[in-house]
Amino acid sequence: MARRSSGKVTVRAIATEAGVSIATVSRVMNGHEYVAPETRALVQEALNRLGGTALIPGTASEDSSAGAVYVRCPYLLTDYFGMIVSSVAETLDLHGRRLILSAGDAAREASVISGLPDDPDIAGAIFIVPSESNEELEELRAQGFPFVVIDPRLQPPRDIASVSASHFAGARNITAHLVQLGHRRIGVIGGPQEWLASEYRLAGHTSALADAGLLTSPELIVRNREPATDWGYDSACRLLDLPERPTAIVAFNDKSAVGALRAAFEHGLRVPEDISVTGFDDLYLSLSTLPRLTTVRQPLEEMGRMAVSLLMRLIAGHAVEALHIELATHLVIRDSTGPAPAPL
Numbered sequence: 001m002a003r004r005s006s007g008k009v010t011v012r013a014i015a016t017e018a019g020v021s022i023a024t025v026s027r028v029m030n031g032h033e034y035v036a037p038e039t040r041a042l043v044q045e046a047l048n049r050l051g052g053t054a055l056i057p058g059t060a061s062e063d064s065s066a067g068a069v070y071v072r073c074p075y076l077l078t079d080y081f082g083m084i085v086s087s088v089a090e091t092l093d094l095h096g097r098r099l100i101l102s103a104g105d106a107a108r109e110a111s112v113i114s115g116l117p118d119d120p121d122i123a124g125a126i127f128i129v130p131s132e133s134n135e136e137l138e139e140l141r142a143q144g145f146p147f148v149v150i151d152p153r154l155q156p157p158r159d160i161a162s163v164s165a166s167h168f169a170g171a172r173n174i175t176a177h178l179v180q181l182g183h184r185r186i187g188v189i190g191g192p193q194e195w196l197a198s199e200y201r202l203a204g205h206t207s208a209l210a211d212a213g214l215l216t217s218p219e220l221i222v223r224n225r226e227p228a229t230d231w232g233y234d235s236a237c238r239l240l241d242l243p244e245r246p247t248a249i250v251a252f253n254d255k256s257a258v259g260a261l262r263a264a265f266e267h268g269l270r271v272p273e274d275i276s277v278t279g280f281d282d283l284y285l286s287l288s289t290l291p292r293l294t295t296v297r298q299p300l301e302e303m304g305r306m307a308v309s310l311l312m313r314l315i316a317g318h319a320v321e322a323l324h325i326e327l328a329t330h331l332v333i334r335d336s337t338g339p340a341p342a343p344l
């Protein structure tokens with residue numbers, strides 16, 4: 001038998017009746033676009049059974065502007081990640097939003113995202129290079145929970161909002177720069193094979209070589225398990241120990257490039273006279289090396305600001321068409337690249 005009320009019921013009562021979270025009910029009541037039709041129907045049916053016609057003002061989770069934003073960055077907050085998180089924090093503060101941060105190696109092992117839709121105090125989330133699978137993200141999306149991914153590790157599904165830099169264009173530009181300097185045998189210190197950025201940057205590198213009528217030799221590509229200085233050093237040593245060493249090395253990031261500079265020095269090579277070295281990211285580190293690094297500038301702070309802006313629209317239930325946003329990169333030419341050395 002249908003239960004009737006005085007016409008006004010609480011969000012909590014509707015959630016209990018429908019068997020969903022308080023946050024889910026709030027999103028349905030606020031007309032949020034990203035709520036599965038079946039979930040919306042469950043909430044509507046529960047409201048009908050309770051005989052309610054409106055929410056009691058001030059009920060917890062009724063106002064979507066009150067919730068905090070959960071920011072997950074399962075990495076140490078050094079340079080690259082630190083710049084993104086700082087930008088996200090500053091922009092959220094401008095929007096009057098509290099930030100709940102989960103970061104560092106411990107965060108990588110934590111499994112928390114499945115419980116986010118059930119937390120009435122969290123309005124949305126930002127995931128930075130998330131370690132979660134696409135299936136986990138799709139499940140979260142199906143529950144109507146608003147979130148944005150910054151620099152996705154995997155190719156994100158079409159309906160999941162993401163912000164990244166143009167990895168392909170950045171890598172293409174830096175290799176084209178080396179080709180223009182006369183380099184034809186260019187070594188690549190790639191990133192982790194499973195990372196989307198690694199795939200795009202290698203594709204950009206290959207594209208620039210193809211434009212010059214060149215092919216990449218497999219022996220000139222070394223994959224990093226972790227894009228850090230030590231791995232850059234080890235990878236560069238492998239390239240420099242080849243019977244015919246490269247005349248230039250493009251590294252996955254500035255940290256890897258620093259390792260390559262060290263390897264060149266230990267091999268008795270001058271940069272850029274004997275070998276050119278490039279990075280990617282344009283961290284402060286790139287200005288601290290001798291010589292200073294030629295690199296690709298990623299708009300890290302703008303990525304954070306754009307992600308917050310996109311999330312605010314999702315939380316408010318606004319229609320968002322451009323779900324995958326790529327921001328332009330910029331080639332920064334410094335001292336670590338020069339003309340290819342004459343053949344011996």
